[in-house]
Amino acid sequence: MVKNYFILSLRNLVRNRVYSLINIAGLTIGLAAAMLIVLYTKDEVSYDRFHTHQDRLYRIVSDDVTPNGDVAGKSTITGYLQGPKFQLNIPEVLSYVRFHSTQLDVKQGTKVKSQEIYLTDSSFFNVFSFPLLKGNPKTALQHPKSIVLTEEMALKQFGTTDALGKIMQIKDKETFEPYTVTGIAQKSPQNSSIKFDILMPMMVTAEEIQDKENWFNMFLNTFVLVAPGTNISTLEAKMNKIYLGDAKNAIQSIREKYNVKNTTYYRLQPFTDMHLSKELPVVNGLQDGSNPMFSYILSGIALFILLIACINFVNLTLARSLKRAKEIGVRKVVGGGRKQLIMQFMGESFVLCFIAFGLAIVLVQLTLPTFNQLANKALSLSYLLDIQLILTYILLFLLTGTLAGFYPALVLSSYNPVQTLYNRFQISGKNYLQKSLVVLQFSLASFLIIATLTIFDQFSYLTHKDLGYDDHNLITIPKNSLTRTEGKLLKEQLLLNPAIEDVALKNRGSWGTSARINKDQDIQFSYETVDATYLPLLHIPVIKGRNFSGELSTDSTKSVLVNESFVKEAGWKNPIGQEVNFWYNNNERYTVVGVVKDHHFSALNEKIRPQLFTMKPKNQYGMAFIKIRPHTETASLQHIEKVFKKLFPINPYIYTFREQENLKNYETEAKWKQIMLFGAILTIFISCIGLFGLATLSAEKRTKEIGIRKVLGASVASIVQLLSMDFIKLVGISFVFAFPVAWFAANKWLENYPYRTDIGWSIFLLTAVLAMTIALLTVSYQAIKSALANPVKSLRTE
Structure with a gap:
């Protein structure tokens, strides 16, 4: 039928x-x-579920709670102390792993390349189920000068996966230091929030552990492995009791020094919840947040x-x-x-x-x-x-x-x-x-x-909205810790080529801080270190007052510029002449000499924040903005590379076109x-x-x-x-x-x-x-x- x-x-x-x-x-x-x-x-729901102990893995996160009990903010980063303090004092915390990413210069022959490297604790391979193909997982990251590579990175660096005992030259501060390969790891799975090519041991000194203010020096991820059958609510209560007790004096000092009124409370986020979390996304070395x-x-x-x-x-x-x-x-x-x-x-x-x-x-x-x-x-x-x-x-x-x-x-x-x-x-x-x-x-x-x-x-x-500044024919080159002398020399050498219209210097990345205004009001803002040519080069208007002047020495020590959003949040009707007090830096006081028109330096996905611009000599530059003449890309890039490698031979040369970088945001x-x-x-x-x-x-x-x-x-x-x-x-x-x-x-x-x-x-x-x-x-x-x-x-x- x-x-x-x-x-x-x-x-x-x-x-x-x-x-x-x-x-x-x-x-x-x-x-x-x-x-x-x-x-x-x-694939989305399977993220991070391949770890043997995935049901007992958690990330330490925190809530910033106001005096009336409202949650003012949530954070996924911690400092040096959270992991070791909680493991030492709470039996349910069996182990911890701190993890964060950094950019270091790696030498391969005569070439130098900036490479993303991940710093972590020696317990990394014991807590997480990342197969170590060669080497001992218990000791691979114990020595300060040890390093673990994936098979792909070993092949790329040495031309073979049999790289145990080989030496890599990595820049530590100002000199290249030898690191010994102590492990070869399998490539991280596709559905992993932790992906790495190079792992280095995180070395924390005894002095840093004793410094209670490192509770607040928050810049890394901390994961903990808890005992089977642990009541998470009870564990979180124990964590906060230890924190508030151990950091009592440091908390009081921070409140007095920075006028902090809120209190931090720690809690645990299940490791397998990170990938799809909207409130607590993956950051600082973690990848593929969705x-x-x-x-x-x-x-x-x-x-x-x-x-x-x-x-x-x-x-x-x-x-x-x-x-x-x-x-x-x-x-x-x-x-x-x-x-x-x-x-x-x-x-x-x-x-x-x-x-x-x-x-x-x-x-x-x-x-x-x-x-x-x-x-x-x-x-x-x-x-x-x-x-x-x-x-x-x-x-x-x-x-x-x-x-x-x-x-x-x-x-x-x-x-x-x-x-x-x-x-x-x-x-x-x-x-x-x-x-x-x-x-x-x-x-x-x-x-x-x-x-x-x-x-x-x-x-x-x-992609077509006016950003408030001109990103056409604009090339950026990063150079960490660029001093005033180095910046001046770089400018002079670049401007020798007629294809280069102008050069401006700025800090790299996003800096943020706070200061006091109107005598007793604290304001948070993006903190930008620039030179006098930065605003004119990007065609960013100064709508009130004036721009910085390279001929006035007091501009670098006594004057600042602020944007319109800063003025609005400060509530100033007459911003010129207002005072900004960095009271925690020996009462450094600056006078507002100009108001910069709001511009979208970050992506349009983010709201324009208050910005403050300074030429403070102690702040180092980290980025050169180079304006080139139209249709001179090839000649300009050749000249820029030649000058950069001549002045900074051991630094990696990386360039980007700002217009293309802006499009990548979307x-x-x-x-x-x-x-x-x-x-x-x-x-x-x-x-x-x-x-x-x-x-x-x-x-x-x-x-x-x-x-x-x-x-x-x-x-x-x-x-x-x-x-x-x-x-x-x-x-x-x-x-x-x-x-x-x-x-x-x-x-x-x-x-x-x-x-x-x-x-x-x-x-x-x-x-x-x-x-x-x-x-x-x-x-x-x-x-x-x-x-x-x-x-x-x-x-x-x-």
């Missing part, structure tokens, strides 16, 4: 090749999209596509039902029961789904590299070997086959055999279900079109723009297949009506309009459902950006025109075909 159902199913699929291909294509795309998203989601919203959005797109593919199957099957009415009648007359017919039609559904499932696996394999690039992943079909994933795909197959075939099987098996054999059969009702499904399809399609257009609009806004938006575009195109494509099916059904139902209208003189255009308007109405109804939901979702998404575009009526108008046009083009083929048919043949269909 099953074999017979299978043979009949294949015959019907071959007999109706066009409709079978359309169904298979739709289901293949839908299943492939679902498979890709299942792979993505599986947002669960990405999985929700991708899953929604995949569900939309798969649902629309199933809807198409239903519509197309019903559209062809009139062609199979006699077959059903004959089967019923010769004794075929309804149950047998349902089994046959369900069998056809599963055969078609099985073919689509196989093709979907091939399609996933072909599109996986592109998907990995878009999603910033390294997924592979080897993930399919996971038992849970295989079961998920089997369930997906069964669910798709059932959803696609169940309703058509019920409808087709219910036909009256007498009516079908005498050609008196007509599908009853007004096809509300099919029409509702089309409305649903185009509601989903319209939603995705609006989402896509919104992301495109926001991306365009982010790589996430660029990827989502492409993902949403592909999702919208697929949804529209599959929706049009469904619409085509319903148009076919309508034309077949109204064959005689069309013939009569033509005999009575109706034109082709009027018949096309008659057949098309029903579907255009359905698409119009879909807007009623899609537009409000899309408007709400788009606004919620844009709330993540402090600077964002507005959702204008043009997006909804463009969506409506686009959807209507696509729908009309889809329906018009079948409508024109029916309108041009010979009316004599149409009237003989009885």
Whole structure:
């Protein structure tokens, strides 16, 4: 019996090749999209779960609590003392690992390259399950001059993975020191928040452990391994008791010195929660932090596509039902029961789904590299070997086959055999279900079109908005600890080339501090160390007062500039002449001599913070900004490299174009723009297949009506309009459902950006025109075909 159902199913699929291909294509795309998203989601939720003790691993985090009990801020970084103090005094804390990243210069032959290196404790390989292929995991990081490399780094550095005992030259302060390779590690798994190429031991002196203020010198991650069965709430209470007791005097000193009123309370974050945490993200050497919203959005797109593919199957099957009415009648007359017919039609559904499932696996394999690039992943079909994933795909197959075939099987098996054999059969009702499904399809399609257009609009806004400074033809070169003398010499040598317009110096990275204003008000701000040419070079206006002057010696010791946001937060109406008191630095006092126009030096994802600019001699520069003449990139870069290597031969030479660096800030938006575009195109494509099916059904139902209208003189255009308007109405109804939901979702998404575009009526108008046009083009083929048919043949269909 099953074999017979299978043979009949294949015959019907071959007999109706066009409709079978359309169904298979739709289901293949839908299943492939679902498979890709299942792979993505599986990878997201599997992060950091490969560690043997993953259920007992935690990261120490903290809350900054105000005197009235409100949480003013959350932090994921700690200092030297948290790990060792808690392990020493709390039996439940079995071990700890401190971990942070730094940039150090590594010498390979005569070449020097800046390399990201991770500093950690000797317990690293005992706490975490990172395989050490060569070396002793217990002792690999105990010696101060030891170093652990991954296989890839060993091969890159020495040309072989057999590198135990080999020497690497790493710059320590001002000289290169020899470090001995004591371990070769396997490459970190793709789904790990901790990824490293080079590990070095973190050496903390006894004096640093005794210094209680190191409770507050927070710059690294601390992880702890707790004993089985530990009550985490009780453990957190013990941690805070030890901290408040051990650091009592230091806390009092910090409060008096810096006027701190809030209190820090420590707690534990499960290690496996870090990757998808929105409140406590991965920072300071940890990688691949994500947002669960990405999985929700991708899953929604995949569900939309798969649902629309199933809807198409239903519509197309019903559209062809009139062609199979006699077959059903004959089967019923010769004794075929309804149950047998349902089994046959369900069998056809599963055969078609099985073919689509196989093709979907091939399609996933072909599109996986592109998907990995878009999603910033390294997924592979080897993930399919996971038992849970295989079961998920089997369930997906069964669910798709059932959803696609169940309703058509019920409808087709219910036909009256007498009516079908005498050609008196007509599908009853007004096809509300099919029409509702089309409305649903185009509601989903319209939603995705609006989402896509919104992301495109926001991306365009982010990449074209005036930043408040000129980043064109601007090259930046980092040089740590750049002194005033070195900076002056670098400027002089660079400006010898006519292709270089000007050079300015600034601190590297983002500095932040606080100071006192208005006698008793503390204000936090970004602390920028610049020279007198920095603002003019970047074309940043000084809107009040004046810029720094290189000829006034007091500008470097007594004067500062502030931006508009600083003035606003300070509440100054007349900012020029106001005093900024760095009271914790022996009451250093500075006078505001100018107000700088707000500019977006950070990404537009961040709100402009208060900024203060200084030329304080004790602050070192760390970055050179070089303005070159247009179309002189090659000559300028050659000259810059030559000068830099001449002046700083043991420092790595790295350059970036500021304009390109700014665009990199929006790589996430660029990827989502492409993902949403592909999702919208697929949804529209599959929706049009469904619409085509319903148009076919309508034309077949109204064959005689069309013939009569033509005999009575109706034109082709009027018949096309008659057949098309029903579907255009359905698409119009879909807007009623899609537009409000899309408007709400788009606004919620844009709330993540402090600077964002507005959702204008043009997006909804463009969506409506686009959807209507696509729908009309889809329906018009079948409508024109029916309108041009010979009316004599149409009237003989009885």
